[in-house]
Amino acid sequence: MTKRELMLLxxxxxxxxxxxxxxxxxxxxSWIYTILSISIIAITSVIASSYTFPEISTEDYNNLYLIFRQEFFTAxxxxxxxxxxxxxxxxRPNEKSEKHRKLGLEYEKIRHEFEKVYTYNFTETSIDFKxxxxxxxxxxxxxxxxxxxxxxxAKKKVKDWYPTPMSFIEK
Structure with missing residues (x-):
């Protein structure tokens, strides 16, 4: 392989x-958005359904953890x-997720263009230009x-698909 080919790779x-x-x-x-959204729905549903607590004795009520007492639970x-x-x-994790997804697609297009330059039979001048x-x-x-x-x-995922980084430069 020539240095140019290795550089393109x-x-x-x-x-x-x-x-x-x-x-x-x-x-x-996307996961952050999903987890937080589901958590909000679950918590607000529990709060809504706990509007009326079941009748319990004063002794049992006093034995409850502070967080489960009605006056604190809702708050x-x-x-x-x-x-x-x-x-x-x-x-705004959903917006960030979409921006990163679009950037990933843009990098994929650029990678395919580099692959075209590398694999097609172009002249030396047109390879440099492209x-x-x-x-x-x-x-x-x-x-x-x-x-x-x-x-x-990501680096680990593509590691074995290409030659050693910058291995074409003589030391």
Whole structure:
């Protein structure tokens, strides 16, 4: 393999890692949204159904944990539901999930373009031109931050599909 081919493979690997990293980030935010939404529904349903507590003796009532006493139960669980709602409102995990999903799709398109440049029989000049055009497109993407563990997971996923990073540079 020529240095140019190895460089194109290295760029493809990097774009592939970013593609998966954004997909993993999208999945994470989607899970956060789902868990918080279901929690809010469950908590508010419990609060609504606990409007009238069953009749119990004073002795049994005094033996209840503080959190399960009627005067605290509604207030505490309403506050938890409000906190989860605030997190959903300000974190907006559903929007972030969609943005990362779209970025992942954009990186996938760029990766396919690099693969075309690498696999099609172009002239040397057209390979350089097309590779630089795709690289410019990659450089101009407005990307979002990806958490380190999602990037490491993506890096691990594509690790064996490409040669050692930058192994084509002589030391």
């Amino acid at each position: 290295d760029w493809t690997r990097k774009v592939h890692q970013l593609e998966y990293a954004h997909y993993f980030e999208s999945t994470m935010y 505490i669980f309403s506050a938890v539901a409000a906190l989860f709602s605030a997190v959903l409102t300000f974190l 590779a630089n055009k795709v690289k410019d497109r990659w450089d101009n993407i407005d990307t979002l931050y990806v958490l380190p563990w999602n990037y490491k997971k």
